[in-house]
Amino acid sequence: MKHxxxxxxxxxxxxxxxxxxxxxxxxxxxxxLSDDELKELMKRMVYTRILDQRSIALNRQxxxxxxxxxxxxxxxxxxxxxxxxxxxFILPAYRDVPQxxxxxxxxxxxxxxxxxxxHGNQFPxxxxxxxxxxxxxxxxxxxxxxxxxxxxxxxxxxxVTYTGDGGTSQGDFYEGINFAGAYNAPAIFFVxxxxxxxxxxxxxxxxxxxxAQKAVAAGIEGIQVDGMDPLAVYVATKHARERAIxxxxxxxxxxxxxxxxxxxxxxxxPTRYRTDDLDNEWEKKDPLVRFRKYLEGKGLWSEEQExxxxxxAKEDIKKAIKKADSQPKQKVTDLISFMYEEMPPNLKEQMExxxxxxxx
Amino acid sequence: MAQMTMIQAITDALRTELKNDxxxxxxxxxxxxxxxxxxxxEGLQEEFGExxxxxxxxxxxxxxxxxxGLSLQGFRPVPEIQFFGFVYETMDQISGQMARLRYRSGNxxxxxxxxxxxxxxxxxxxxxxxxxxxxxxxxxPGIRVVIPSTPYDAKGLLISxxxxxxxxxxxxHMKLYxxxxxxxxxxEYTIDLDKADVKREGKDVTLIAYGAMVHACLKAADELExxxxxxxxxxxxxxxxxxxxxxxxxxxxxNRAVVVQEAQRxxxxxxxxxxxxxxxxILHLEAPVLRVAAPDTxxxxxxxxxxxxxxxxxxxxxxxxxxxx
Ligand SMILES: Cc1ncc(C[n+]2csc(CCOP(=O)(O)OP(=O)(O)O)c2C)c(N)n1
Ligand SMILES: [Mg+2]
Numbered sequence: 218m219k220h221x222x223x224x225x226x227x228x229x230x231x232x233x234x235x236x237x238x239x240x241x242x243x244x245x246x247x248x249x250l251s252d253d254e255l256k257e258l259m260k261r262m263v264y265t266r267i268l269d270q271r272s273i274a275l276n277r278q279x280x281x282x283x284x285x286x287x288x289x290x291x292x293x294x295x296x297x298x299x300x301x302x303x304x305x306f307i308l309p310a311y312r313d314v315p316q317x318x319x320x321x322x323x324x325x326x327x328x329x330x331x332x333x334x335x336h337g338n339q340f341p342x343x344x345x346x347x348x349x350x351x352x353x354x355x356x357x358x359x360x361x362x363x364x365x366x367x368x369x370x371x372x373x374x375x376x377v378t379y380t381g382d383g384g385t386s387q388g389d390f391y392e393g394i395n396f397a398g399a400y401n402a403p404a405i406f407f408v409x410x411x412x413x414x415x416x417x418x419x420x421x422x423x424x425x426x427x428x429a430q431k432a433v434a435a436g437i438e439g440i441q442v443d444g445m446d447p448l449a450v451y452v453a454t455k456h457a458r459e460r461a462i463x464x465x466x467x468x469x470x471x472x473x474x475x476x477x478x479x480x481x482x483x484x485x486x487p488t489r490y491r492t493d494d495l496d497n498e499w500e501k502k503d504p505l506v507r508f509r510k511y512l513e514g515k516g517l518w519s520e521e522q523e524x525x526x527x528x529x530a531k532e533d534i535k536k537a538i539k540k541a542d543s544q545p546k547q548k549v550t551d552l553i554s555f556m557y558e559e560m561p562p563n564l565k566e567q568m569e570x571x572x573x574x575x576x577x
Numbered sequence: 578m579a580q581m582t583m584i585q586a587i588t589d590a591l592r593t594e595l596k597n598d599x600x601x602x603x604x605x606x607x608x609x610x611x612x613x614x615x616x617x618x619e620g621l622q623e624e625f626g627e628x629x630x631x632x633x634x635x636x637x638x639x640x641x642x643x644x645x646g647l648s649l650q651g652f653r654p655v656p657e658i659q660f661f662g663f664v665y666e667t668m669d670q671i672s673g674q675m676a677r678l679r680y681r682s683g684n685x686x687x688x689x690x691x692x693x694x695x696x697x698x699x700x701x702x703x704x705x706x707x708x709x710x711x712x713x714x715x716x717x718p719g720i721r722v723v724i725p726s727t728p729y730d731a732k733g734l735l736i737s738x739x740x741x742x743x744x745x746x747x748x749x750h751m752k753l754y755x756x757x758x759x760x761x762x763x764x765e766y767t768i769d770l771d772k773a774d775v776k777r778e779g780k781d782v783t784l785i786a787y788g789a790m791v792h793a794c795l796k797a798a799d800e801l802e803x804x805x806x807x808x809x810x811x812x813x814x815x816x817x818x819x820x821x822x823x824x825x826x827x828x829x830x831x832n833r834a835v836v837v838q839e840a841q842r843x844x845x846x847x848x849x850x851x852x853x854x855x856x857x858x859i860l861h862l863e864a865p866v867l868r869v870a871a872p873d874t875x876x877x878x879x880x881x882x883x884x885x886x887x888x889x890x891x892x893x894x895x896x897x898x899x900x901x902x
Contacts, residue, residue, distance in 0.1 A: 282879055283703040311703065333701070333879030351705045352663065353635055386634035387666075416611035417632045483702070489611050547881040552874040563843060567872045575884075 225433050226426040229441045231473060234448040237502050239510025248452050252517055258299050258447055259512055260526050262291040262505050265315045267530035268324075269478070272331070276482040280538065282332040285312040286478030289445075292504035293409045293472035295319060296447035297377070300454035304374035306363050307346040308356040312409075312476075313379045317346055324537035329544060335551070336544055345374075353384045357393030357406060364402035364467065375461045379407040383414020385428050394435040394469055403461035405454065406469045409444060411476045416490035432469035444472030445502040448511075475499035548575055581761040584754040586728035587617050587693070590735035591655065593765045595625045598653060601739060603630045605640055605657030605693075614659060615695060615754055637663050641670035644690045645678065653689045655739060661696035661748060662705040664713065675744045676719035690744045691735070697750035697789055697839055698886055701879040707751070708876045709788075709838065712845035714746045715817035721745045721770060722817040726753065726791035728761050730814060733768030741770060750788040773820040775827065779807035782896050783827040785850055786837040787813040790887065794837055797892035808896065816846045824850065825857045832863040833899045837892055842870035864902035867895045 234243045241247055250258070269288045275281040287294065290312070298307070298316040307313075307320055314327050321344040330337030330348060338348040350356040360378035367374050384390055385408055397404040408428045412419050425431060432439025438460070442453045450472055457468035477500065479485040487496075512518035549571045553564050560568065581589065594601045603618060603625075609632040612619035622630040633640050637658055644654035658664060664671070675688040698707040714722050723738055723745050725731035731749070738745040776791060777798055784794040791812045798808040809827050813819065828834050834854055836847040851866045869891045877885050 282701060333704070333877075333881070335878060335881075351703050352666070383635035386636045386639070388636060388638055414606070414635050415614065416607045416609075417635070421632055422634045481703075484614075547877070547884070549872055549874070549881070549884050552877050552881065552885065553872060556874050563873050567842075571872065 225430045229427040229429045229439070231441045231443055232449050232453060233443040233446050234452065235446045235507050235511055237507055239507040239514065246449075246452050248448060248455065250451070252515075255512060255515075256517055256522070258296060258451070259508055259518055261295045261299070261319055262447065262508065263523055263526045264530040265291050265295060266505060267527055268315070268534060271531070271534045273478065273482065275538065281328060283311070284331050284482045285480065286476060286482070287312060287315055289475045289477040289499065289503070290409055290411060291315070292447040292450050292508070293407070293444040293474045296450035297407060297454045297470075297472070300451050300458060301377060302374065303343065304345060304372065305458070306367070306374065306376045308360045308363065308376065308378040309346065309349045310353070310356060310379050310381065310384070311349045311351055312381070313349060316379070317344070317349070320344055320346055322346070324533055325540035328537055328541040332541065334544060334547060335555070354380060354387030354389030354393070356380065357384070357389050358396065360404050360406065361393045361396040361400070361402055364397055364404035364461075365400050368400070368402050373462045375403040375405055375458055377405045377407070379409060381414060382408060382410040382412060382419045382422055382428060383417065384408065385431060386422055391431070391435070394432065394437055394467065397467040398435045398437040401464065401466045403464070404467040405457045405461060406467065408469065408471045409474055410471050411474050413476070413480070413490065415480045415485065418490070427471060429469060429471040435469075437467050437469060439469040439471070441471045441473060444474030445504045445507065447504055447508050475502070550575060578760040579763055580758040581728045582755045582758050583725070583728045583731045583749065584615060584617055586732040586761050587735060587749060588619055588621070589761065589763075590732045590739075591618065591621060592624065594655075594736060594739045595621065595629060597765070600651060600653045601629070601655060602647060602652050603655045603657070604633050604643070606633060606635055606659045608632060608657050613657065615751070617657070617693070617749075637666035638670055641667045641675065641692065644692070645670060645675050645688065648675075648688045648690055649686065653739060655691045655693060658692060658694040660702070660706045661694040661710055662708045664694070664710055668713070671714065671720065671744075671746065672717040676717045679743065680719060687742045688744045689742045691738045691747050692745070693735075693747045693749065695751045695754070696748045697752055698876065698882050699752045699789070701882065702751070704878060707882070709840035709845070711746075711748055711816055712840055715846055715849070719743070721815060722748065723770060723815050724748045724750070724787045725814065726750070726776075726788055726812050728759050730768060730774070730812075732761055733766050734770070734814060736765060737767040737770050740767065745770070748788070752789045753792075768814070771815045771818055771820055773823040774812045774814055775809060775823065776812045777808070777810040779809035779831065781807045781831055782833040782835060782899060783809045783811060783824070783831045784835050784837060784892065784896070785811045785813065785824060787816050787846070788839065790837045790839050793887065793889045793892055796889040797896065800889065800893055801896060806896065806900065813846070819846075819850060819853065821853045821857065824854065828854055828858045829861045832861055834862075834866045835869060835892065835895045835899060836866060837869040837887065839871060839887060841873050842868060843873040845870070864899040867899055869895050
């Protein structure tokens with residue numbers, strides 16, 4: 218039938234600036250970042266890779282709690298945050314702790330979040346973000362709300378949220394992008410397509426060939442970006458941000474990426490659902506490797522610089538763990554006092570019981 | 578007989594019913610090749626094929642909506658909700674749709690669906706993965722809530738649930754999955770739904786619980802025995818609807834009762850049981866029926882679980898309060 222539209226895929230070619238070898242393949246779109254900015258972005262990626270390795274080790278030693286590994290996704294996570302301003306509001310998922318850290322969350326609080334301590338989520342003033350969302354997709358609708366709020370307040374800032382390839386199957390995903398589109402709200406919706414939702418490959422998640430094309434049904438702009446290419450992610454985010462604050466509407470950005478580690482540190486075994494070949498294929502696309510080559514070619518990065526970042530990261534992590542260890546243990550009375558602004562009678566009674574219990 | 582953990586008994590029940598009835602379908606997030614995040618469906622896709630045991634996209638509302646649709650085509654769906662904390666995503670398909678469909682169709686359709694889901698606390702999961710939300714479903718007539726406390730019960734109750742022509746929410750306490758093994762027959766057997774089980778006999782006080790709290794009650798009963806207090810322990814097994822007869826019969830014998838739930842005090846199963854007891858046996862009571870429950874806060878982050886969850890010591894304390902009343 219002539220009027221059937223059965224494909225929008227060809228319109229969603231993957232946007233790339235740096236190839237796997239760190240060579241510029243798209244000169245027109247190279248961003249005007251200063252040398253210091255380029256080095257800063259590299260520093261953040263190296264630092265975060267170390268943080269991931271240390272977090273996995275700490276988890277195995279029983280010194281950290283819930284942890285979702287990030288290695289492989291540094292360009293998607295850090296280059297997108299790098300394009301934001303401090304006033305922008307981030308609504309992350311459980312794997313997006315690095316963006317929070319570079320948005321200002323102290324490391325020891327990130328560790329407390331992992332351990333399941335409420336102080337981890339008591340964000341300092343000026344860290345415009347929500348704590349990581351556990352319910353897949355829930356942050357997407359909330360992002361539409363934050364964005365509409367920013368617009369109503371006349372702020373020149375955007376709401377930025379992240380989900381995964383699996384997240385795009387949830388009703389909340391569609392509801393979120395549709396609302397933001399309907400209100401022309403300044404939101405940026407990231408889908409980090411790391412190809413697996415725990416064990417389920419993206420091919421089983423949807424018949425859509427790209428996740429970016431889901432923007433079409435909501436009537437908003439979408440783009441598929443090489444999520445292992447920090448420059449491409451940066452440029453796409455910057456573009457989305459400009460549009461959003463100029464009242465041109467929200468945008469959906471699919472970053473094509475991979476997670477090297479297990480889904481989380483709670484018993485996931487990736488060998489059940491993916492092959493070494495696939496892992497190796499993706500490691501060749503590594504964002505750190507290609508950005509390092511790019512910067513070395515410009516004479517901006519050396520082994521000494523890399524090592525000093527690694528030492529700094531290790532030192533910071535040690536201090537942060539120490540600080541997290543010194544946090545007082547949580548009590549039931551803390552919880553009770555957090556339930557309502559004014560304590561209702563049932564809790565007043567229970568408060569007394571627990572004050573007595575805790576004093577024993 | 579084989580020694581099985583509760584998770585093995587559950588896999589065994591699923592295998593039994595997949596073999597017995599080709600209309601049985603098992604599906605959910607990661608249940609196929611991965612065998613489920615707790616390995617409850619380990620090996621089933623390999624054995625029965627992807628037609629019968631399959632991964633779904635990541636959407637709980639759609640998983641249960643799919644189950645409703647498949648039921649209308651004569652299948653017997655056994656969907657898995659990966660953690661019961663995600664039930665809020667699919668409340669309408671459970672309470673608004675499948676529980677009401679028999680009624681809505683004037684008793685011409687039925688929904689032979691068994692939703693399996695891990696629940697309960699104490700295993701250090703991330704936020705929203707541990708909670709006792711059985712009360713939410715128990716408030717909805719038209720659907721059963723079944724909760725096993727042992728491997729033996731898990732197998733028999735799951736087979737009965739799958740064979741039942743009405744919807745069942747079958748909740749598996751995460752702490753019990755691998756906490757102990759017991760003899761479980763390799764052959765098939767069923768356990769009646771809507772029937773509580775006296776897990777231990779005693780004459781001085783009746784302890785009523787379900788899920789992991791059954792074991793806290795048994796432990797409390799062991800300790801109380803040393804002080805010559807003989808507690809009877811009733812495992813509800815089906816928490817909605819409640820087997821009131823077994824409870825009332827026991828209370829008439831012991832004249833005292835303590836109802837124990839892992840859920841918060843302000844709502845849930847325990848309140849209903851206390852009400853049933855006082856309506857039917859008030860003149861047999863020597864003391865008010867007491868509750869042991871978690872405090873009225875949200876379920877806490879993992880580091881605070883231990884101090885928050887009720888335990889056997891709380892049960893002993895309540896029994897003594899009852900006895901000294
Ligand atoms: C509503 C809901 N359903 C299921 C889960 C369990 N779960 C946690 S992560 C996950 C897979 C998510 O995959 P994806 O969206 O691709 O993100 P990724 O983990 O790959 O970053 C699932 C099923 C959950 N947390 N919330
Ligand atoms: Mg994914």
